[in-house]
Amino acid sequence: xxxxxxxxxxxxxxxxxxxxxxxxxxxxxxxxxxxxxxxxxxxxxxxxxxxxxxxxxxxxxxxxxxxxxxxxxxxxxxxxxxxxxxxxxxxxxxxxxxxxxxxxxxxxxxxxxxxxxxxxxxxxxxxxxxxxxxxxxxxxxxxxxxxxxxxxxxxxxxxxxxxxxxxxxxxxxxxxxxxxxxxxxxxxxxxxxxxxxxxxxxxxxxxxxxxxxxxxxxxxxxxxxxxxxxxxxxxxxxxxxxxxxxxxxxxxxxxxxxxxxxxxxxxxxxxxxxxxxxxx
Amino acid sequence: xxxxxxxxxxxxxxxxxxxxxxxxxxxxxxxxxxxxxxxxxxxxxxxxxxxxxxxxxxxxxxxxxxxxxxxxxxxxxxxxxxxxxxxxxxxxxxxxxxxxxxxxxxxxxxxxxxxxxxxxxxxxxxxxxxxxxxxxxxxxxxxxxxxxxxxxxxxxxxxxxxxxxxxxxxxxxxxxxxxxxxxxxxxxxxxxxxxxxxxxxxxxxxxxxxxxxxxxxxxxxxxxxxxxxxxxxxxxxxxxxxxxxxxxxxxxxxxxxxxxxxxxxxxxxxxxxxxxxxxx
Numbered sequence: 180x181x182x183x184x185x186x187x188x189x190x191x192x193x194x195x196x197x198x199x200x201x202x203x204x205x206x207x208x209x210x211x212x213x214x215x216x217x218x219x220x221x222x223x224x225x226x227x228x229x230x231x232x233x234x235x236x237x238x239x240x241x242x243x244x245x246x247x248x249x250x251x252x253x254x255x256x257x258x259x260x261x262x263x264x265x266x267x268x269x270x271x272x273x274x275x276x277x278x279x280x281x282x283x284x285x286x287x288x289x290x291x292x293x294x295x296x297x298x299x300x301x302x303x304x305x306x307x308x309x310x311x312x313x314x315x316x317x318x319x320x321x322x323x324x325x326x327x328x329x330x331x332x333x334x335x336x337x338x339x340x341x342x343x344x345x346x347x348x349x350x351x352x353x354x355x356x357x358x359x360x361x362x363x364x365x366x367x368x369x370x371x372x373x374x375x376x377x378x379x380x381x382x383x384x385x386x387x388x389x390x391x392x393x394x395x396x397x398x399x400x401x402x403x404x405x406x407x408x409x410x411x412x413x414x415x416x417x418x419x420x421x422x423x424x425x426x427x428x429x430x431x432x433x434x435x436x437x438x439x440x441x442x443x444x445x446x447x448x449x450x451x452x453x454x455x456x457x458x459x
Numbered sequence: 460x461x462x463x464x465x466x467x468x469x470x471x472x473x474x475x476x477x478x479x480x481x482x483x484x485x486x487x488x489x490x491x492x493x494x495x496x497x498x499x500x501x502x503x504x505x506x507x508x509x510x511x512x513x514x515x516x517x518x519x520x521x522x523x524x525x526x527x528x529x530x531x532x533x534x535x536x537x538x539x540x541x542x543x544x545x546x547x548x549x550x551x552x553x554x555x556x557x558x559x560x561x562x563x564x565x566x567x568x569x570x571x572x573x574x575x576x577x578x579x580x581x582x583x584x585x586x587x588x589x590x591x592x593x594x595x596x597x598x599x600x601x602x603x604x605x606x607x608x609x610x611x612x613x614x615x616x617x618x619x620x621x622x623x624x625x626x627x628x629x630x631x632x633x634x635x636x637x638x639x640x641x642x643x644x645x646x647x648x649x650x651x652x653x654x655x656x657x658x659x660x661x662x663x664x665x666x667x668x669x670x671x672x673x674x675x676x677x678x679x680x681x682x683x684x685x686x687x688x689x690x691x692x693x694x695x696x697x698x699x700x701x702x703x704x705x706x707x708x709x710x711x712x713x714x715x716x717x718x719x720x721x722x723x724x725x726x727x728x729x730x731x732x733x734x735x736x737x738x739x
Contacts, residue, residue, distance in 0.1 A: 285684050290685065292641070292686065324605070324643070325604070325605040325669055325673070327642035328642075328667055328683075328684045329667055334643070335644065337645075338644045361572075361607075362572070362614050363614070364614065364615065364617075364618045365617075387609055390671055391668055392668045392669060393605070393668070393669040393673070403608075404565050404569070404570050404608045405570065406570040406571065406572065
């Protein structure tokens with residue numbers, strides 16, 4: 180027992196590392212799971228990536244990411260669906276049951292937000308049975324509302340659950356990411372509602388100022404204003420007992436040696452998250 | 460009839476102008492109302508500001524802003540309450556019935572978001588009767604969730620309505636600001652719920668990228684991705700028949716000569732907002 184049994188490294192957090200180096204980093208740091216990104220997997224090769232994580236005895240907590248399902252133009256829509264089917268096959272090969280979906284923003288120049296949201300629902304209906312056949316669950320990730328225009332028209336846990344609930348629970352789940360959801364007055368209630376729909380718990384902290392472009396402002400757990408005690412307890416009480424994946428987009432973190440980043444996130448996990456994973 | 464009967468200039472939009480210059484600008488452009496800021500009023504003097512707008516025949520659509528009610532330390536809390544009572548008196552002197560409240564972010568270094576939200580509710584209970592005695596309605600402004608940490612723990616219209624509803628409708632209302640609320644999947648439903656609680660309709664557009672600090676990224680109506688047709692109709696159908704206040708925080712807009720800014724917002728109002736103010 181090293182206190183890291185529930186920890187997973189999302190590999191974007193050590194962006195400078197290859198997949199092979201990240202796998203080795205996890206093994207060395209005693210982190211038992213890793214969340215993979217498709218571009219990094221492609222760099223290393225799909226089969227080779229799969230055998231590297233297997234050989235290291237790592238669990239693959241998720242694959243990031245499918246999604247971008249809001250195109251209305253028929254060709255673009257077909258390309259997006261095919262790309263998502265490809266992502267499902269990659270997830271299956273890598274041995275993970277969780278494909279994270281970042282659903283996509285408004286189509287270029289578009290203003291029809293309800294239409295974009297319907298497009299996501301329609302795409303889920305096409306993709307979920309396909310994914311389920313491969314034993315892969317689609318995990319809808321609500322992104323912070325500041326990404327609504329350009330990254331994800333799914334902005335709240337409530338909305339993600341509305342999208343997921345028409346499907347069997349093991350076909351479509353949701354991602355609970357502290358950065359995206361911490362502000363939501365509905366969060367505690369929606370977590371209780373989510374229950375077994377929670378496919379992934381991702382953590383990083385809200386730090387200020389929001390940087391230009393909004394993407395790279397996330398901090399290590401404990402560096403910002405998210406109450407990880409309350410959030411972790413609520414996630415645990417909802418019944419979630421899977422990995423806690425640390426996913427940080429931040430130029431400063433990316434400029435830090437990977438070993439140091441891993442040491443920091445392990446320490447934060449032990450102190451600020453792990454003690455509350457029993458819900459008490 | 461110049462098509463601007465419902466338009467109001469929030470004076471932050473012409474930030475380089477004094478209050479006197481902004482009042483003259485409105486008169487020259489045929490804009491019948493203005494939203495004032497306390498710092499600009501202080502610069503000009505309260506009584507003089509009041510007589511300038513009266514002499515120009517302008518309606519004062521709102522005073523920005525009270526709020527910042529999340530301090531928990533007793534002295535800081537008392538100072539905030541007194542500052543808000545002062546703002547109420549200023550609003551009454553200026554002849555507006557609407558004091559916009561930006562409720563405040565987390566207390567410095569704090570992580571107790573539910574606690575900060577309770578502090579807002581408690582402060583409203585102290586301030587609302589005082590304001591009502593002066594004929595001033597407190598208008599809770601939900602701010603975009605990206606401001607939750609540092610500016611407003613009130614992030615959605617639903618939450619603002621929950622805070623407002625314990626009070627008589629003419630004591631506490633809400634501000635509907637396109638920039639802050641456009642992304643909300645609940646928006647249409649909450650607007651219908653809001654009804655007579657809508658104390659102000661503020662407009663500007665969501666443009667990308669989000670700038671560093673997140674504050675100054677707002678664009679002229681029509682420059683971004685907000686569907687002003689749908690939003691304006693929904694606000695009108697809720698029963699709102701007051702001024703449409705254009706409030707833009709943007710360095711480029713601020714660097715533009717005020718006359719030009721006024722001409723732009725008048726054109727956008729006529730074309731993109733006014734036609735839908737009857738709800739049809």
